[in-house]
Each structure stands twice: as structure tokens, then as C-alpha cells.
Amino acid sequence: MKLKVKEVKLSTGGPLIAILTQKDARLLDLSPGDRVLIKRPKVKKEITCVVDISSMGIKNGEIGFFEEAFKALKAKSKQQVEVNLAEKPKSIYYIKKKLEGIELSGKEINEIVKDIIANKLSEVETTYFIAACYTKGMKLREAAKLTQSIVDNGETLKFKSKVLVDKHCIGGVPGNRTTMLVVPIMAALGYKMPKTSSRSITSPAGTSDTMEVLAPVSLSTKKIKKVVNKTGGCMAWGGAVNLAAADDKLIKLRHDLSIDPLGMMLASIMAKKKSVGSTHVLIDIPWGKGSKVANKKDAIKLKKLFIKIGKLLGMKVKVVMTDGTQPVGSGIGPALECSDVIAVLKGDGPNDLREKGVFLATEMLKLLKVRRPKKKVLDILDSGKAYKKFREIIIAQGGLKRPNIPSADLFYEYKATKAGKVKEINNKQISKLARIAGAPDDKVAGMYLRVRVHNKVKKGHILFTLYAKSQTKLDNAKKYLKSIKPIIY
Amino acid sequence: MKLKVKEVKLSTGGPLIAILTQKDARLLDLSPGDRVLIKRPKVKKEITCVVDISSMGIKNGEIGFFEEAFKALKAKSKQQVEVNLAEKPKSIYYIKKKLEGIELSGKEINEIVKDIIANKLSEVETTYFIAACYTKGMKLREAAKLTQSIVDNGETLKFKSKVLVDKHCIGGVPGNRTTMLVVPIMAALGYKMPKTSSRSITSPAGTSDTMEVLAPVSLSTKKIKKVVNKTGGCMAWGGAVNLAAADDKLIKLRHDLSIDPLGMMLASIMAKKKSVGSTHVLIDIPWGKGSKVANKKDAIKLKKLFIKIGKLLGMKVKVVMTDGTQPVGSGIGPALECSDVIAVLKGDGPNDLREKGVFLATEMLKLLKVRRPKKKVLDILDSGKAYKKFREIIIAQGGLKRPNIPSADLFYEYKATKAGKVKEINNKQISKLARIAGAPDDKVAGMYLRVRVHNKVKKGHILFTLYAKSQTKLDNAKKYLKSIKPIIY
Numbered sequence: 006m007k008l009k010v011k012e013v014k015l016s017t018g019g020p021l022i023a024i025l026t027q028k029d030a031r032l033l034d035l036s037p038g039d040r041v042l043i044k045r046p047k048v049k050k051e052i053t054c055v056v057d058i059s060s061m062g063i064k065n066g067e068i069g070f071f072e073e074a075f076k077a078l079k080a081k082s083k084q085q086v087e088v089n090l091a092e093k094p095k096s097i098y099y100i101k102k103k104l105e106g107i108e109l110s111g112k113e114i115n116e117i118v119k120d121i122i123a124n125k126l127s128e129v130e131t132t133y134f135i136a137a138c139y140t141k142g143m144k145l146r147e148a149a150k151l152t153q154s155i156v157d158n159g160e161t162l163k164f165k166s167k168v169l170v171d172k173h174c175i176g177g178v179p180g181n182r183t184t185m186l187v188v189p190i191m192a193a194l195g196y197k198m199p200k201t202s203s204r205s206i207t208s209p210a211g212t213s214d215t216m217e218v219l220a221p222v223s224l225s226t227k228k229i230k231k232v233v234n235k236t237g238g239c240m241a242w243g244g245a246v247n248l249a250a251a252d253d254k255l256i257k258l259r260h261d262l263s264i265d266p267l268g269m270m271l272a273s274i275m276a277k278k279k280s281v282g283s284t285h286v287l288i289d290i291p292w293g294k295g296s297k298v299a300n301k302k303d304a305i306k307l308k309k310l311f312i313k314i315g316k317l318l319g320m321k322v323k324v325v326m327t328d329g330t331q332p333v334g335s336g337i338g339p340a341l342e343c344s345d346v347i348a349v350l351k352g353d354g355p356n357d358l359r360e361k362g363v364f365l366a367t368e369m370l371k372l373l374k375v376r377r378p379k380k381k382v383l384d385i386l387d388s389g390k391a392y393k394k395f396r397e398i399i400i401a402q403g404g405l406k407r408p409n410i411p412s413a414d415l416f417y418e419y420k421a422t423k424a425g426k427v428k429e430i431n432n433k434q435i436s437k438l439a440r441i442a443g444a445p446d447d448k449v450a451g452m453y454l455r456v457r458v459h460n461k462v463k464k465g466h467i468l469f470t471l472y473a474k475s476q477t478k479l480d481n482a483k484k485y486l487k488s489i490k491p492i493i494y
Numbered sequence: 495m496k497l498k499v500k501e502v503k504l505s506t507g508g509p510l511i512a513i514l515t516q517k518d519a520r521l522l523d524l525s526p527g528d529r530v531l532i533k534r535p536k537v538k539k540e541i542t543c544v545v546d547i548s549s550m551g552i553k554n555g556e557i558g559f560f561e562e563a564f565k566a567l568k569a570k571s572k573q574q575v576e577v578n579l580a581e582k583p584k585s586i587y588y589i590k591k592k593l594e595g596i597e598l599s600g601k602e603i604n605e606i607v608k609d610i611i612a613n614k615l616s617e618v619e620t621t622y623f624i625a626a627c628y629t630k631g632m633k634l635r636e637a638a639k640l641t642q643s644i645v646d647n648g649e650t651l652k653f654k655s656k657v658l659v660d661k662h663c664i665g666g667v668p669g670n671r672t673t674m675l676v677v678p679i680m681a682a683l684g685y686k687m688p689k690t691s692s693r694s695i696t697s698p699a700g701t702s703d704t705m706e707v708l709a710p711v712s713l714s715t716k717k718i719k720k721v722v723n724k725t726g727g728c729m730a731w732g733g734a735v736n737l738a739a740a741d742d743k744l745i746k747l748r749h750d751l752s753i754d755p756l757g758m759m760l761a762s763i764m765a766k767k768k769s770v771g772s773t774h775v776l777i778d779i780p781w782g783k784g785s786k787v788a789n790k791k792d793a794i795k796l797k798k799l800f801i802k803i804g805k806l807l808g809m810k811v812k813v814v815m816t817d818g819t820q821p822v823g824s825g826i827g828p829a830l831e832c833s834d835v836i837a838v839l840k841g842d843g844p845n846d847l848r849e850k851g852v853f854l855a856t857e858m859l860k861l862l863k864v865r866r867p868k869k870k871v872l873d874i875l876d877s878g879k880a881y882k883k884f885r886e887i888i889i890a891q892g893g894l895k896r897p898n899i900p901s902a903d904l905f906y907e908y909k910a911t912k913a914g915k916v917k918e919i920n921n922k923q924i925s926k927l928a929r930i931a932g933a934p935d936d937k938v939a940g941m942y943l944r945v946r947v948h949n950k951v952k953k954g955h956i957l958f959t960l961y962a963k964s965q966t967k968l969d970n971a972k973k974y975l976k977s978i979k980p981i982i983y
Contacts, residue, residue, distance in 0.1 A: 016548040136625030
């Protein structure tokens, strides 16, 4: 059936959607949610769209395309296109197979990933795949195949170096801005580390939110390559590039219910690393009360999985289990965390953050079988070479020559009401408090911790200072503070 | 945050979607897929929408609403509304619970169904619920609670009669148009039978497609009530009314992957019955090779489940297991099946269809504890009273006084190429053949079967006649016929 293209100036945020009138849909025996194959015969261009039926805006004989589909088809308005019912993709049967609990082959998983990327699978169908992996579990070899398929069906970065290092922290600990220490240390030591990070979802700051205080982080793959080839490292936002694009689609749908099938979580992390060509990967698993991994047993289980999947993917993986029971560093929030990082690179700053940065870089060197690793890390840090490298990377990404960190005008000091010893700092409440104060959107907002677990405090001692950009947000944070006990002493 | 309403003249086919610009979304910390609560403070009207972010069509300070949301809000263009991030509904946690395999309480299931109806759960979230029920299974009491919730959160029909009869066939057998016999028989016997049926999805005709040859089937609930109060029965299309509306949403999402969690299938059937107030329900399970239920064991299992869920719902349920290995009746396709039904009601027509109609009505009377049930059914049929009632119902629904059945001009006779005895008639191939010939959209299209299993055939004997409205469709059917063996002899 031939229909005339009509552009619908609206975005769907991903899926390719075509709109037909009731009458035309009936002629093609289409129901909403069915797939149609759209062909532009002269140029051999074809796309698959999901059908929406509407009586408004579209006339009989017309086919409307939302922004994404219109761009994908590269057609012009009023142009004629050939519209036919598309067959159900094979990947649907593989998803049904997985729903029955049957292990999928690499070929089957690849077909699913390919169809996710080509928009041949709808969000509902992809959700069934996630739910199937969640409820039926995934074999580790399925997770490895999923990782490989995500990499194969997305953009990749290629560097000439035989060794490319990378790190990942599974998160859940406020502050903990170690990437911004490890990248300049490793780059200053002569290694290539093309690091992409995420923005915060539920935390007060992600590495990208923090790095953005100093330099742009939305870099193209071309720019990432240029920065890394010049300086050895980068700290870019993963969301700005198309690396592991299938994973981004899966994450969006997992986020809707905040479910995280273990195999998909592994694939998600490893695909980001593999797509930039990483050969040596250090994984940080903070564990303990109040962190994502609550106990040692689960941390060890996860550690083993990371090492095994690394082997299946031909990557050297080292896993460290660290203390996840309290924040790392004093600043919580983009600008405040940024200050901590710069202070450490200058030879000052919070001890715990410095120690963790040194520890991670040392473990990375151990993975690379480098001799006297800790000495090398301390030398590069204390000589100021890591800080010099940090500034090089900032400039290469397009940031300022002299890092200038903004600060908040409004603050509130939270004081101890009695003497005691700090027993616990609640990660979740600290995160929420900093977010209510405005982090990460207000770069200057957040808090500065003055104590750690085991510290003795006197009555009137400042436990932390809250920072905010607006009085309303500071008041909201103070109000929330009254309902919680973020520091127990 | 206050934004100005803008109407987007497009339909989503269900979900309530609001569109914001990137800038406004950022101010509210919204991502695509998040929920917003829209308030019109003066009239205390509020709705929950899912957020879409678009740079096109909508300006900063505006909020776009697709057709469904615009209608639900009852706002005018340019009117100001208050927009806030909506909290995640509690039902999301219950869905996650089900994904973990934990049985849900009636209250939890009701919360999910309520939120499906109110569009507070997105299609993706509802899909997780279906997948959870499919992979983790449902307890029978969960299916009963789901049934009750679907009924409670939808429109219902109320009649004064203490006894309301209903029937359901789980389908899969071509022809088999018994509802159109049982309804007039029961109504002529003085019972109330407010029957709603579906249209065909994959078969050559549903009861609604067939009844539509004679009378309108898209009746409002008001009209259904009027017809049933006047005549005792009706044969309406379930899709035109809002009875068990939550079930329609679930069916749409199950249809995407054609998965049918057993508990949901039971709930779906029972909710349609319960929502019209049925007290006595007869369920027909055709079983055997080539039908939906392949073996006796599965049929018995299903039978027990229907009886049990009936008890939990306070309904009298009788289940009959019938022969599902070959079509019932000679006509396949709306008009052809209609002819069979009228012939039987007039005392003629295919024997197998007549016998099955009599059997089902008799079983229904047994369920009602009526004495000498078969004699009563035969009397009402053979006296012409059932046919009189049938015509009454047609007229009450708005059909013609004298049923006038259209017929096809084009036909093709499929003849036996050798002598033999019919061993098998393939339900699936017969269905597909009739659909390729144009059924159910072309009312006259389909086929007329001249043989049944065990019949002896001579060479040249007509096995069936294909009917079509257009030469192309007849040719397509003939082409398909060459690739299959619908009748084995």
C-alpha cells in the first residue's frame, strides 16, 4: 500500500512510530502495536515502525512519522512510501523461549540485541526479555554473550595501544570520587584510560556531574579518541556517545521498575568497558551495612562472577572489596567532591579519599604486573605529576586552564547536641539530604562532612555543613534533617 | 510548576502522555517515562501522566497533552495547570514482589488493577506484571482476586433476575458457532443470557463477526440492558463496552508476545462473565489433536481450575469437554457460519452443529437443575420458538426483520484426487485458508466443508468449496492450498 509521508514534529524518545488512520490501518489489517515495513523503493531504504492509529492530524492516504522515524527514513514530506505489514521478528520467539526458562544461544541473544537496536522490538517486547532474564536468571555464558552482542551492535572505540586500563565501581557510597584520581594517576604513569562514566540517578553526584564542574563531559567518540591519544586519559559522560547503545535501551526499561537482573548488570558494566577496548579492568565492590552489597558473602559471589565473565570475554579483571558503610571523602555534591579531588591531587585533602585512590591505582598496577606498584603511585601523586596530568585532561576536554570551583553562599551547620563517638553514618540519608539541598543539578549544593565513624565528638562540634543555592532548598533540607538521624553518635 | 496546556492532536491508543520541553523537564528533574501529577486547582481535577520530552512542537512554559490525556484532564488550551513529579505508585512494589515469586494479597492485586485503569502504571510496568504472573505462576486464589478486581474497577451490568446464564468456549475450533444457538434457546426457555463475545483475532470468524452479518453488535451497556430485558438474550461485542476494562489492557500487552499466563486467562474469562452478573456459567473445552488443548489430561486440569475459581467467585460453573479435532458445522467464515446457524434454528443445517448446540443447552439446564432438560431443548428448537426468539433479538439489537445473508460470487471447488476415507481435518490450515480467502473482514468469504472425519470419499468428490469476494484473494487461497493438506484421506 502506498501512503504519503507526513512529518509529526514530536519525539518519542527512541521507538520508531508510524501513524495511520483507522481506515488505512483496517485496509492493511493493522492493530496498534503491530509492525509495518516502510520502503522507499528508489533508494532501497527501509525501516520497521510500530503502528499507532489516530483519527487526528493524519488524513486517509497519509502516514505520519514521529521525529525518530522521520529521521531514520530520511524521507521528505509528501513523498510516497510503500507500507506493508512486517513479519514478527524471530527474536520474539527467543524472548518467549527465555520466558520458559530455556538458556539462549549466542546467536539468539545477538538477534534480540540487533532487533532492540533496529527498533524491531517494541518497549513492551523488550520488557518481556528483561523480566524473563530477571525471573529465570541468566547463565554466566549468556551474560557474556549479551555483553558481546551489545558491543558488536554498537559503536566502538579503537586505540593503537595493546593495553587499555579501566575501572568501575558498583556504587552506592556518597562521595567516593576515585575515578578522578585514578585516571590522572594512570595516565601520568603512561597508560591509556578512556574512561566513560554515568551521571547520577539517585546519588548526589556521578563522576560526570562532578567532572562537569571543570570541563565539558558530553564528548563525541571522535573527541574522546583525540583527548585520550593526546593525554592518555579522559573522563567523559557515557550518555553522550553511542557506545553499547543497546544497553542504554535496556537500562531505561529496567529503571522503570528499578529491577536489575544480575546477568544484565554484569553485561551492562562489561559492555561499556569492552566497547572502548579495555584490556585490564579493576572493579570496586563497596560492601557492608548501608551499601548496595549488604554482606561479605554477596560481595564474594559478585567478585567471582566478574572474574569469570572477564575470562569469557578475554579481559583481565581484578576485583577489590572495599568498605561501603560510610561516605568516602568529605564533600558530597558535584563542586564539593571536585574540591576534595583537587585537594588530594595537590597532596592535601581528605585522608580516606586519598588512601582509596592510591589503593585502587596500586591494585590496577598489580593487575598489570608492575613492580613496586604503591611506590610508583605515591611518587606520581606526591610529585604533582598526577595533578599536572589532571589539568592537561581538563584542557583537552575543553575546560578552563585554571580549575575554578564555584561555592554556595548559603549554608547551615549541623552540630552535635551531645558528646559521643560516631557509630554510624547513613549513606542513604546523606544522599537524600544532599539531593534535597539541590545536588547534583545545583553544582554547589550538597554537604561537607566533618566526621567519620569512630571519631569522638564534643557537644557543639560541627558534624557537617549543608550547602545550597537557594533558601528554599536549604530550608527543605533542614526540614528533612529533622526527620532523620544521618549520623549516630 | 505552572505550565500552559497545549493540545496535541494525536492519539496514543490508551496511555496518558504529557510532553514537556527539555528545559522544563530539567527544572522538575524529570526523565522520559517519569510520572507527573497534573492539577487544575480550581476544579480539583487531577490526572497522572507519563512524561515524554520533546524539543519540537512544544515551547518552554507549555505542556502538551495527547488526545487521551487532554480529554481526561478536561482542560482548555492555554489554561494553566500545576505540574509536579508524581510519586511512584505503591502498585510498583507489588509488581516487584510478584517478580520475586511472592504471592500477592487481594488488596495488592486490586491496587495494581486500579492503577492500570487509572493509567498510573505504564505499559512497560504492566508488562512486568504479566511477565511475573507468567514466569512465577499464579495461585488460584490470586486469579480469583484478579477477577474480582477487574470486575470492581470496571463497568458492570445489573439485572433484576436472580439467575443469569452464560457460556464460554475456549476456542480453537473453526465454525463451532454454538453461542448463536444457545442464546436463543435459553432466552426462549425464559432465562436471561446477556452474552458478550469477542471478534476473531486469528480465527476466520468470532461470534461478533458472525452476528454482525444480521445486526449491529457494538451496543452500549444501556442498549445491552434494554435488549436483554426485552428479549432475554443478546449477542453483543465485548469490545464496545467498558466491562472488565482492565482485562482489555492486559490482553493487549499479552497479545504483543502471545503469552497467556494461565491465571490471567482464567481471570479474563471469568471477569467478563462476572461483570454482567452471570450466576451460572457453562464452559466448553474442545480438546484433542489440532485444538488449543492437545490432550485429555490438560483438559481435565483446566476443567478443575474453572470449577474451583467459580467456587471462589461464588458462581456455579459447569465444564464440558468436547471434540476439538475437527471443525463444527459446515460453514467457515461469518456469512457461511451464519447460514448454518439459521438452518439449525429452522430445524435443518449441519448435524454436528445442531447436536453440539442441543448438548450445550441441555448441559446448561442440568446446571440449573431443570428436569428432563434435553426434551425441553428439543421442544423449543423443533417448535420454532428458538428461531422466533433469535429474530426477536436481532430486531432488538437493531437488525433487519428478515435475516438476509449475503453470499460470494466467486468460488472454487476443492475435489478429492483419489478415493478414500477422511482421516483428519486440520483446524489450523482450514482457519488460515479461510482467512486468506478474506474472512472475517469480507463477510461472505471462507469455505463450506462437505466432509467430516470418517466420511468415505470417491475420486472427484467435492471436499469443500472456497468462497471469496475478489479474484486476487481466491487466487491467493488457491495458491496456499497447493502448499498444504487440510484434509487427509
